[in-house]
Amino acid sequence: MAVTRETAAAVKEVEQYKYGFVTDIESDKAPKGLNEDIIRFISAKKNEPEWMLEYRLKAYRYWLTLSDEEPAWAKLHFPKINYQDSYYYAAPKREKLASLDEVDPKLLETYKKLGIPLLEQQMLAGVAVDAVFDSVSVATTYKKKLEEMGVIFSPISEAVHKHPELVKKYLGSVVPYSDNFYATLNAAVFTDGSFVYIPKGLRCPMELSTYFRINEKNTGQFERTLIIADEGSYVSYLEGCTAPQRDENQLHAAVVELIALDDAEIKYSTVQNWYPGDADGKGGIFNFVTKRGACRGKNSKIMWTQVETGSAITWKYPSCILQGDNSVGEFYSVAITNNRQQADTGTKMIHLGKGTRSKIISKGISAGHADNTYRGLVRIGAKADQARNYTQCDSLLIGDKCGAHTVPYIETRNPTAQTEHEATTSKIGDDQLFYCMQRGMTQEEAVSLIVNGFCKEVLQTLPMEFAVEAQKLVGISLEGSVG
Amino acid sequence: MALLEIKNLYASVAGKEILKGITLKLQPGEVHAIMGPNGTGKSTLSNVIAGRDGYEVTKGEVLLDGEDVLAMAADERARAGIFLAFQYPVEIPGVTTSAFLKTALNAKRRQEGKPEIDAMEFLKLVKAKTAQLGMPYDMIKRALNVGFSGGEKKRAEVLQMTMLEPRVAILDETDSGLDIDALRVVSEGVNSLRSPDRAFLVITHYQRLLDYIVPDHVHVLAHGRIVASGGKELALELEAEGYAKYLNAAA
Numbered sequence: 001m002a003v004t005r006e007t008a009a010a011v012k013e014v015e016q017y018k019y020g021f022v023t024d025i026e027s028d029k030a031p032k033g034l035n036e037d038i039i040r041f042i043s044a045k046k047n048e049p050e051w052m053l054e055y056r057l058k059a060y061r062y063w064l065t066l067s068d069e070e071p072a073w074a075k076l077h078f079p080k081i082n083y084q085d086s087y088y089y090a091a092p093k094r095e096k097l098a099s100l101d102e103v104d105p106k107l108l109e110t111y112k113k114l115g116i117p118l119l120e121q122q123m124l125a126g127v128a129v130d131a132v133f134d135s136v137s138v139a140t141t142y143k144k145k146l147e148e149m150g151v152i153f154s155p156i157s158e159a160v161h162k163h164p165e166l167v168k169k170y171l172g173s174v175v176p177y178s179d180n181f182y183a184t185l186n187a188a189v190f191t192d193g194s195f196v197y198i199p200k201g202l203r204c205p206m207e208l209s210t211y212f213r214i215n216e217k218n219t220g221q222f223e224r225t226l227i228i229a230d231e232g233s234y235v236s237y238l239e240g241c242t243a244p245q246r247d248e249n250q251l252h253a254a255v256v257e258l259i260a261l262d263d264a265e266i267k268y269s270t271v272q273n274w275y276p277g278d279a280d281g282k283g284g285i286f287n288f289v290t291k292r293g294a295c296r297g298k299n300s301k302i303m304w305t306q307v308e309t310g311s312a313i314t315w316k317y318p319s320c321i322l323q324g325d326n327s328v329g330e331f332y333s334v335a336i337t338n339n340r341q342q343a344d345t346g347t348k349m350i351h352l353g354k355g356t357r358s359k360i361i362s363k364g365i366s367a368g369h370a371d372n373t374y375r376g377l378v379r380i381g382a383k384a385d386q387a388r389n390y391t392q393c394d395s396l397l398i399g400d401k402c403g404a405h406t407v408p409y410i411e412t413r414n415p416t417a418q419t420e421h422e423a424t425t426s427k428i429g430d431d432q433l434f435y436c437m438q439r440g441m442t443q444e445e446a447v448s449l450i451v452n453g454f455c456k457e458v459l460q461t462l463p464m465e466f467a468v469e470a471q472k473l474v475g476i477s478l479e480g481s482v483g
Numbered sequence: 484m485a486l487l488e489i490k491n492l493y494a495s496v497a498g499k500e501i502l503k504g505i506t507l508k509l510q511p512g513e514v515h516a517i518m519g520p521n522g523t524g525k526s527t528l529s530n531v532i533a534g535r536d537g538y539e540v541t542k543g544e545v546l547l548d549g550e551d552v553l554a555m556a557a558d559e560r561a562r563a564g565i566f567l568a569f570q571y572p573v574e575i576p577g578v579t580t581s582a583f584l585k586t587a588l589n590a591k592r593r594q595e596g597k598p599e600i601d602a603m604e605f606l607k608l609v610k611a612k613t614a615q616l617g618m619p620y621d622m623i624k625r626a627l628n629v630g631f632s633g634g635e636k637k638r639a640e641v642l643q644m645t646m647l648e649p650r651v652a653i654l655d656e657t658d659s660g661l662d663i664d665a666l667r668v669v670s671e672g673v674n675s676l677r678s679p680d681r682a683f684l685v686i687t688h689y690q691r692l693l694d695y696i697v698p699d700h701v702h703v704l705a706h707g708r709i710v711a712s713g714g715k716e717l718a719l720e721l722e723a724e725g726y727a728k729y730l731n732a733a734a
Contacts, residue, residue, distance in 0.1 A: 434535050435573040439587035439643060440561040440594070449586055453577025453626065 030089040036060065039188055042089045046157045046192075049164065059177035059187035070181050074344035075373045075405055076313055078286060081251060088189045088222075113476055142206065150199035153208055156224050159195035166197055170228055174257040174294045174321070182253040182288040182315075186222050190255070193224035198233040198264075207463050209238035223254040229264035231297060236267040238466060252311075253288045262297030262324065267305070269462050270318075271470055273477075274310035279368075281340025284312025291318035292348075295327035295356075303330040304347070305461045307470045309477040312341060317375065319348035322356035322384075329358040332458040334470075336451075336477045337370030337402070346376035346407075351384040351417070360391040363455045365474075367398035367481035373405040380417040387414060393423040396454050398447070398481050433482065447482055448475025484549055486511045486682045487532075487565075487651045492543035494531045501527045503707035504543070509651065509682040516685045516693055518718060519704035520726045525686045526570065528704070529655040532684075533567040534560050547651065562594040564650030568640040568657050574628040580639060581609065581623040584646055591647055612645045616672045634665030641672035652676070653684045658692040670695030690722035705729045 030041045039060050043053040070081075146153055152163060160167050177187035198204050229235055239256075252274070258266050268291075277284025287310075293302035304318040314337075320329025331347040349358035358378065366372040378389045395404035406423050428450055436446035452459065452471050459467055459474075485508040494502040501524045509515055519525055531538045532545055534557035545552040547563055555563065575583060589599045600608070613620045618638055628636050637657055644652055654673065658666055673696050677683070685696055693701070693715065701717040702709045703726070710729045711717065 429573070430536060431573045432575060434557060435569065436575070436583075436587075437556070437558040438533050438561050438567050438569075439583070439647065440558055440590035441586055442558050442590070445586060445590065446558075449578055449583065450575060453575055456577040 030087065032087055033084045034060075034086070034088055034189070038088050042189060042191065045089060046160070048157075048160055051164075051168065052160055055172070055177065056188050059184050060189075062178050063181070063184040063188055066181050066184060071315070074315055074375065075371060075407075076315060076342050076344050078313055078342075081286070083185075086251065089191065113472060146204075146206075149202060149205075151202065151204060151208075152195065152197040154195050156190075156193045156195040156226060159226075163195070163197070166228065167195070167226070170257065170259055171226055172257075174259060174292050175255050175290050180290060183255050183290040186224060186253045186255045186290070190222045190224035193226070193254070194237075195225075196227040196235065196237065198229045198235045200230045201232040202230075203233065204235040207236045207238050221252055223252075225254070225256040226259075227257070227266060227268070228259045229261065229266050229300075231261045232263045234265045234267075236269070236463060238269050238271075238463065240271045240273070250284075251286050251288070254290070256289070256291040256318075258291075258293030258302055260293065260295050260297060260300035260302050260324075260327075263299045264297060265301040265303075266293060267303045268293070268318070269466060270304075270306040270308075271462075271466060271473065272306065272308045272310050272314070273473065275312075276310050276339065276341050277312040279339045281312065281369075284341070285310065286313045287311040287316065288313075289316040291316065292321065293319070293329070294321045295324050295329060295353075297327070298324040298353070299326050300324050301328040301330075303332070303461070305332040305458065306334070306345075307459070307462070307473070308333070308335040308343060308345060309473055311343075314341075314343040314345055316343075316345045317347055319350070320358065321350045321352065322358065322387075323352045324356075325353040326355040326357075327353055328356070331358075331360045331362070332461045333362045333374075334365070334455045334458045334474070335363070335372055335374075336365045336474065337367070337372045338478055338481050339368040339370060341368075341370045343371070344373040344375055346374045348377040348379070349389060351378075351380040351387040351389070354383065354385045354387075356384055356387045358389045360389070360393075361457050362391075362393045363458055364393070364395045364404055365398070365451055365454065365478070366395065366402035366404050367478055369401045371403045371405070373407060375407045377409040377411070378419055379409075380412045380414050380419070382413045384414050385416050387417045389417075389419040391419070391421045393421075394454070395423075395425040396451065397425065397427045398478065428482070443482055444475065444479055447478050448472075451475070451478060485509060485546075486548065486680075487684070488544075488546040488549075489532075490544040490546070492528075492531070492545065493541045494527060494543075495539050495541055496527065496537060500541070501707055502531065505704075505707075505709060507702065507709065509684060511682055512677075512679040513700065514677065514683040514685060514696065514698045516687060516696075516698035516701045516715075516718060517704050517709075518687060518690070518701060518721055520730065521688065523704050524707045525688075525704055526655055529567055529653045529684070529686055532560075532653060533557060533565060558590070562591055566644050566647060566649030566652045568637075568644060568652065568654045570656040570659060572628045572631075572636040572640055574626070576626055576629050578627055579624055580627045580642075583627045584609065584623065584643060587643065588646055608646070612642060615675065616642060616645060617668060618642060633660035634662065634668070637661060637665065637669045638672070641669055645672065645676060648676075649681070651682050651684065653686065654696075655686050656688065657685075658687055658689060666692065667695060690718045693718045703729050 030038050039056050043056055175183050177184055227237060260266050274285040295302050302320050308314050322329050329349050335343045335345050337343045347360055360376060362374045364372040364374055374393045380387045393406045397404055404425055408421055410419050432450055433446050451474050459470055462470055487509040489505050489507040492502055492505040517525055540553055552560055585605055609623055610620060698715050701713055703711040
């Protein structure tokens with residue numbers, strides 16, 4: 001339940017798409033385009049200290065030198081983006097709706113299919129209800145408990161003020177501002193995001209999600225997340241939501257950095273369901289995300305789980321740098337593309353420490369005219385004695401107009417390393433569909449059941465409450481994909 | 484009124500006519516066996532009744548309780564009470580037998596206007612049914628038909644049939660690939676489902692299945708037509724004399 005609630009913040013935008021938002025250049029929105037003034041404006045709006053502004057400007061100046069270096073190696077096709085034709089700062093405002101009757105019925109139907117309770121539907125769709133305040137107060141209660149345990153969980157803009165030593169030390173330490181075109185852009189213009197610090201030895205007793213920040217403003221477009229797990233701590237973090245999200249901003253370029261110190265463990269789960277565009281590929285979000293975790297300490301562990309069903313374009317490679325001896329990186333992914341969607345996603349496992357281990361389980365499902373690429377790199381450095389990797393990439397095709405591609409790179413510079421790679425490609429068979437339908441299931445139920453079976457290994461790594469919704473989402477994203 | 488009535492049914496596959504005027508009436512409580520050599524249209528008949536794609540009905544009718552079956556999609560036919568036990572049950576990787584059964588059962592309940600079955604109630608039901616069929620309960624935790632032996636697959640079919648309680652059950656060469664012990668278990672399962680309001684259509688090549696599932700009527704299918712009908716003794720005659728005389732007669 002927490003999960004569906006946390007989505008409220010993001011889905012507040014849903015109707016923005018339809019109604020637009022109130023513009024007030026003075027206070028809410030910077031003019032179109034990108035230049036140093038805009039960056040100063042963003043920094044000033046957030047009342048940032050000088051060092052933060054310097055960081056942004058450094059990134060921006062570097063970004064200017066990259067003007068023609070948008071990554072072109074992915075199997076993705078999209079028109080050139082005019083970065084001067086976007087807004088980089090806009091605080092969203094929106095009228096509350098009087099009742100669910102005013103909400104797009106299609107959206108409501110999807111909520112219903114996902115099994116979201118009525119009250120939460122109202123919250124998600126942005127209908128004015130008193131109960132929202134209840135949930136905020138529940139969130140506040142939890143937040144207080146977490147604070148008592150020493151957990152810092154706040155908007156990153158707040159952490160810049162309250163915990164500058166932590167932000168200075170770790171921001172950009174995993175994904176440097178010069179990392180890649182999109183990450184550099186993000187470093188210059190990021191609006192907000194989450195900051196998490198788990199103190200030494202603490203096993204965070206609840207799943208952290210943006211649910212707790214329900215009353216925070218939209219941070220969708222250039223989100224910045226930084227999570228630090230101090231020695232011997234554990235945290236599970238949930239991002240995104242299963243309910244469909246729309247956004248006026250076509251380009252999304254988030255950066256997520258994770259740092260696990262000695263014996264610490266971070267589990268990061270994402271469900272991404274941004275607007276994928278219509279059946280002909282019109283509209284839809286371009287999602288260029290840089291996510292990376294550093295297993296800095298010995299015996300540390302980072303585990304990424306992602307369920308990617310939305311966006312017109314997904315460019316995303318959550319990765320692990322396994323620095324600490326005996327550290328572990330895991331990547332579990334389900335990527336579903338339908339209609340004209342394109343996904344180029346995978347991971348990098350960089351083994352540096354001795355005895356480091358990594359595991360990659362990727363499930364790509366492609367339907368309609370979609371293209372789905374797994375792109376992965378397993379690199380084993382010279383000092384990574386006895387490092388091990390296991391990679392499994394499975395692709396499932398629905399129909400005969402879609403594509404599945406697997407591009408695994410393995411680079412080993414240590415003779416004691418062991419790597420294994422397995423890959424399969426299969427199709428949903430007419431036999432399987434007929435068999436399920438002969439037992440009374442509708443075609444859509446059959447597809448959902450078969451695809452969920454295919455993704456099971458990944459879905460079962462999700463926290464329970466997330467998993468149930470993700471299973472339903474898998475079915476919904478493939479509706480109409482057969483016959 | 485007959486429970487299932489097939490009237491002068493013609494069907495073709497890829498332009499080739501396979502069924503050439505089949506007429507058959509199954510009354511509630513009856514077990515009909517259809518026998519015949521390979522390639523005479525036995526499996527085509529079961530697939531046409533169940534609604535598999537790729538079969539074109541060119542003439543004739545199939546009625547369930549007087550309702551036009553051919554106008555329904557495959558899943559509607561299933562929910563109306565037609566069950567096909569497959570000759571080659573299909574593997575569904577990653578989907579436990581239990582999850583599959585539950586989805587199928589809920590589809591049926593939805594049709595009947597009932598709410599989804601409660602998790603505890605479902606487990607109790609599966610436990611009872613597996614015990615009744617002498618099957619290991621752990622089987623339902625395995626991915627459906629994946630790595631199942633021939634016997635296990637056919638037992639899983641019977642388990643599904645038992646759970647879904649169809650009006651008309653079609654057994655398509657259920658005996659193929661079964662050793663004698665498995666054949667007995669599966670037959671006992673089928674026999675336990677015989678009831679005055681249910682009918683069976685048992686399609687088989689060999690007589691031996693009919694030692695266990697004793698039919699009320701036996702029909703010989705040759706060249707897409709029913710060329711002879713009789714009681715259970717007809718099966719024994721076929722066993723002794725073969726299909727030659729019917730094939731020649733029909734040709």
